[in-house]
Amino acid sequence: xxxxxxxxxxxCAGSRRWRAAAAKLRPGPATGLKELHLMENTAQWTTALWxxxxxxxxxxxELMARLAQAQAASDAELPQAWAxxxxxxxxxxGQEDTWMRETGHGRADAHxxxxxxxxxxxxxxxxxxxxxxxxxxxxxxxxxxxWFARHTHAFDAGLALHLRRHxxx
Numbered sequence: 001x002x003x004x005x006x007x008x009x010x011x012c013a014g015s016r017r018w019r020a021a022a023a024k025l026r027p028g029p030a031t032g033l034k035e036l037h038l039m040e041n042t043a044q045w046t047t048a049l050w051x052x053x054x055x056x057x058x059x060x061x062e063l064m065a066r067l068a069q070a071q072a073a074s075d076a077e078l079p080q081a082w083a084x085x086x087x088x089x090x091x092x093x094g095q096e097d098t099w100m101r102e103t104g105h106g107r108a109d110a111h112x113x114x115x116x117x118x119x120x121x122x123x124x125x126x127x128x129x130x131x132x133x134x135x136x137x138x139x140x141x142x143x144x145x146x147w148f149a150r151h152t153h154a155f156d157a158g159l160a161l162h163l164r165r166h167x168x169x
Contacts, residue, residue: 002133039048043067049152051160059092059150067148070141079129082137086122093119096159109153118147 017068041118043064066085073081093115122144124136 013090018037019056043071043141043148049149051152051157053160053163056156056160056163057097058075059088059095060156063088063092063148064145067069067144069143071138075134078134082122082125082129082141084118085141086126089119089122096156099163100159103162107155111159112120114155118151 048062049057049060051060063085066088068083070078070081070085093112095113097108097112099105100111105111121140125140128134128137
């Protein structure tokens, strides 16, 4: 898993490359996610993403709101909407990584690795926007919601349980 994820790290952000990187990070179909109503092109918060840990739930709602803004942005609005999304994701992932380090979370390495890979892909989107390549970024925005739902169930749910046990809130 680690070597596959590390190889995904060098993949540039773009439709085919994004899917390839995501597939290496989370092989196989996600289970129990039909109720999420996260169409590939629509970010929407649902109770299926609720983790019963307010600090993480609040960050997740904010991520989905910023993703929805990026998805709906006009060409003129996309650079700022994407920059806002990337800044939030960096803060969000950084907070999770801090919690995992401070509490000795057992899956911290794999979880943090996935954060780094995805954040690097999103940051490459900033460069693509600067070069006028909006479509690959729009494709990433369409696919990020589905990735996020899988990530929430595969990693964040366990982290939320771990943090509740450590009385962090």
